[in-house]
């Protein structure tokens with residue numbers, strides 16, 4: 001029996017006899033100091049400002065994840081007129097950056113590149129694009145490029161490290177401009193994140209994730225549709241933002257022929273950037289040496305630096321007196337202390353390290369909150385982490401449904417930069433974050449909780465004090481803060497660079513080491529990536545990009561998933577529809593299976609219902625069966641998911657991704673027939689053993705290097721690198737018969753080396769897949 005969704009710990013409950021304690025495993029946390037005597041909460045004051053942004057679901061079948069922002073009542077659809085007494089205009093004018101408006105415009109009128117450094121909440125992300133979008137240089141112009149007349153410019157792109165920031169900022173700016181967002185034909189503001197785009201006709205400002213801008217760069221290396229690119233939150237130094245900085249440097253230092261001589265303006269922004277490093281990278285000397293067609297250093301664009309002083313609202317920072325022995329305990333106590341002692345309303349945003357920690361804390365807070373007296377406001381908990389679907393993430397940004405409740409958002413560092421969570425007045429910072437680190441020599445990734453940097457701590461604190469004065473509770477001492485390093489290591493120095501190398505190759509960069517990067521990754525990591533790309537067929541043996549590589553770079557999927565998709569379209573496999581179903585489930589966000597608790601009274605019933613989904617070959621085919629049965633259900637999908645404890649929201653998102661992937665495959669002419677994919681619901685057809693084998697072999701075309709063989713001592717040893725690896729408890733194969741060979745789609749080092757998303761395969765199939773890639777045998 002699969003125990004993917006078994007509990008990882010005993011069910012915890014507040015002691016029935018003593019409502020002032022909560023238990024975490026063996027520990028008992030007493031909250032009595034905060035709760036007795038119970039102070040009466042402050043009376044609820046009507047909020048002086050309307051909550052914003054007023055994001056809403058698009059009504060419909062629920063498969064669309066677009067967000068729709070209610071237009072301001074006074075603003076006609078598509079209008080950009082905002083009344084002078086609009087509260088939002090007043091709020092904009094109160095932002096510290098407002099007084100710098102003229103300065104920013106003047107500087108960009110004269111120069112092409114500007115670095116804006118200003119405190120969190122000073123108004124950079126929401127205001128700078130609005131200041132610039134009506135500048136004369138921002139108009140779309142017709143120009144002659146070679147022999148054609150083409151339009152250049154007219155729009156501003158502003159990149160964000162995460163989709164939640166891109167969508168919420170787009171919502172806010174649309175509101176401020178009095179223009180609708182999403183689902184509308186006209187408007188000034190749009191957004192584009194993976195699997196979700198909403199760019200109205202005539203948009204002047206587009207918020208997009210860094211990954212999406214990279215995709216656009218592959219299609220249009222001169223970014224012709226834009227007059228300006230704003231790179232926000234550059235301090236996060238993701239691989240993608242480093243690549244963007246490199247490409248922008250090439251455009252800025254080039255001869256502009258590809259834009260018909262029209263310059264591209266570039267604005268780099270952050271509250272906590274390493275100013276010197278960025279200035280060096282974009283210095284005239286560095287510019288002139290990065291391009292053969294560059295003018296001499298004396299005429300290269302020079303980077304202006306503008307520092308925005310001040311923030312709108314103060315934030316009081318409180319450190320602990322002594323180190324806290326148990327972060328979770330301290331965090332929960334702090335939440336209840338705020339709830340009972342700080343004025344209401346005022347929501348709480350608490351930073352934890354990961355999904356598991358968030359779920360554990362959520363259970364405890366909810367259990368305890370249920371025992372609070374009826375005259376005490378309830379605590380409503382909202383999780384916020386990367387694996388959640390966009391819809392689930394958006395819920396954290398809505399005002400609490402009940403007026404007599406305090407919202408507690410439990411977030412990972414995805415809420416650390418850029419975002420404003422409306423209503424939040426208090427921040428709690430646990431001082432740690434899970435950091436992904438790729439050890440190129442081992443070919444293994446680790447995901448361990450580590451102390452954050454000063455930059456992260458400042459950003460977390462900056463999530464308070466955005467709508468009113470706030471407080472930031474750091475669960476570590478002032479001395480610990482002082483000892484933190486200034487910034488995190490850039491991702492390019494600690495992560496797999498497979499995607500980065502593929503992007504560079506697809507953009508025609510042959511000499512990867514000569515590409516302008518703020519930090520150059522280890523040669524070892526680049527070699528590993530080149531080897532992997534050759535194996536995937538994305539690069540030829542001489543390192544040149546192949547047609548397969550070009551296609552992979554354009555898919556909104558990682559290269560191995562893209563490779564599986566392309567293989568599925570080959571006549572030898574011919575299983576595109578099934579592979580799309582599986583990849584849709586794998587990339588939809590949160591696991592489609594909710595974790596089951598063995599003490600749950602419905603445990604056996606749910607396990608019974610799930611049995612029809614589990615496949616003894618492992619997780620990949622279990623996902624397929626689940627998607628196919630879900631899609632074939634035509635009575636009540638919500639009830640169907642409930643009975644099996646499937647995450648209905650993730651399933652809906654998977655259907656949405658499935659629709660988009662099918663569309664991409666039709667466009668790329670990958671389907672072997674010209675017949676359109678059959679509409680749902682189709683009757684469920686059990687998978688034959690031969691078909692199961694074909695599908696797993698097809699997945700090996702992308703994942704032959706992520707395989708392990710059973711050793712005589714019953715452990716699994718990876719075929720690449722020869723490391724011992726265990727099947728993760730979340731896999732349907734955990735605790736089952738041990739097949740002689742396994743393929744895994746992910747691996748992670750936490751307490752030990754774990755293989756996730758595991759399937760039973762045969763050693764001969766692995767050899768076959770490696771041989772197709774020209775790499776030889778595994779054993």
Ligand SMILES: Nc1ncnc2c1ncn2[C@@H]1O[C@H](COP(=O)(O)OP(=O)(O)OP(=O)(O)O)[C@@H](O)[C@H]1O
Nearest residue numbers: 052053120121122123124125126172271418420466
């Ligand atoms: N979604 C939102 N809902 C409500 N208010 C918002 C929202 N987004 C922004 N604001 C308001 O606009 C102010 C400025 O936000 P903005 O994101 O432009 O600042 P920033 O300087 O870019 O901050 P950071 O460096 O933290 O990203 C916020 O402090 C808040 O008052």
